[in-house]
Amino acid sequence: MIYGILAAAILLFLLFCYYQNNKIDITEYRIENKNIINDIKVAQLSDMHSKPFYNAAEKLREIRPDAIMITGDYINDHGRNKEKMLQLGKELLTIAPVFYITGNHERRLAYFEDLMQELRKIGFTVLLNDISEEIIGGNSITVLGLDENQADFDDYKARKNGTFVYKDMKPYFEKLDHCGGFKFVLSHFPENFEYVKENNYAQYDFDIQLSGHAHGGQFILPFIGPVFSPGQGIFPKYAKGCFGQRPKLIVSRGLGNAEFPLRLFNHPEINVIHLIKPKK
Numbered sequence: 664m665i666y667g668i669l670a671a672a673i674l675l676f677l678l679f680c681y682y683q684n685n686k687i688d689i690t691e692y693r694i695e696n697k698n699i700i701n702d703i704k705v706a707q708l709s710d711m712h713s714k715p716f717y718n719a720a721e722k723l724r725e726i727r728p729d730a731i732m733i734t735g736d737y738i739n740d741h742g743r744n745k746e747k748m749l750q751l752g753k754e755l756l757t758i759a760p761v762f763y764i765t766g767n768h769e770r771r772l773a774y775f776e777d778l779m780q781e782l783r784k785i786g787f788t789v790l791l792n793d794i795s796e797e798i799i800g801g802n803s804i805t806v807l808g809l810d811e812n813q814a815d816f817d818d819y820k821a822r823k824n825g826t827f828v829y830k831d832m833k834p835y836f837e838k839l840d841h842c843g844g845f846k847f848v849l850s851h852f853p854e855n856f857e858y859v860k861e862n863n864y865a866q867y868d869f870d871i872q873l874s875g876h877a878h879g880g881q882f883i884l885p886f887i888g889p890v891f892s893p894g895q896g897i898f899p900k901y902a903k904g905c906f907g908q909r910p911k912l913i914v915s916r917g918l919g920n921a922e923f924p925l926r927l928f929n930h931p932e933i934n935v936i937h938l939i940k941p942k943k
Contacts, residue, residue, distance in 0.1 A: 676691035709875025710917030713743040717918035735766025735851035803844025853901035879916030882927040
């Protein structure tokens with residue numbers, strides 16, 4: 664009797680863990696902007712960590728986004744499932760154009776440059792401190808993709824000690840100033856939006872920053888919120904959701920896991936940003 668109850672409890676726990684790690688939430692944002700003349704949808708994927716979420720592709724087919732933006736850690740620092748992730752990338756490209764930036768995990772790979780070439784070869788627009796100016800749904804859309812390269816484990820120690828020196832991304836934002844249309848900034852690290860004193864991104868002229876990295880705080884506790892994020896520490900501010908007006912920061916809870924294998928009350932997430940023509 665006791666063994667039966669124990670086995671049932673273990674089974675229920677495993678089912679609970681599977682549900683927490685695999686049930687995908689769709690979070691939608693609606694933004695009116697004078698630079699939008701035709702309504703479009705932009706999907707954000709982040710932090711897949713080499714987990715080939717084919718059900719994410721199925722959901723995207725239902726959503727029918729006009730563009731997909733991947734904000735880093737698509738492949739983890741062990742290169743696990745690389746071929747499967749490349750195949751998934753090809754599938755995503757049959758849905759919409761894909762704009763991609765690196766996270767800290769890709770940056771730790773010994774074959775980083777080769778991987779970037781492979782992603783370009785399948786059709787990703789890989790942005791390493793680069794700007795892509797596009798016409799999407801009849802709208803002028805500019806995407807600045809930042810390659811912050813905050814990847815080394817020593818960087819985490821330095822941030823914890825308060826001695827980390829953040830890169831000055833001003834030259835790339837100055838280039839963005841010369842571009843028109845609706846402006847996205849893709850940055851893996853959400854804390855760089857405001858936490859980085861004189862080098863923060865919120866001081867610049869653009870519309871939306873899309874970020875990931877925080878995994879929603881890994882655990883989201885009722886009445887408390889997100890628990891921990893590397894780079895922000897305990898009870899991180901920028902773990903999920905939307906911040907600011909213009910520029911606005913949108914943080915994805917991400918889809919996969921890194922070293923810690925379990926999410927708690929923090930389902931994998933796809934963000935869908937509806938860019939809407941202003942009402943007259």
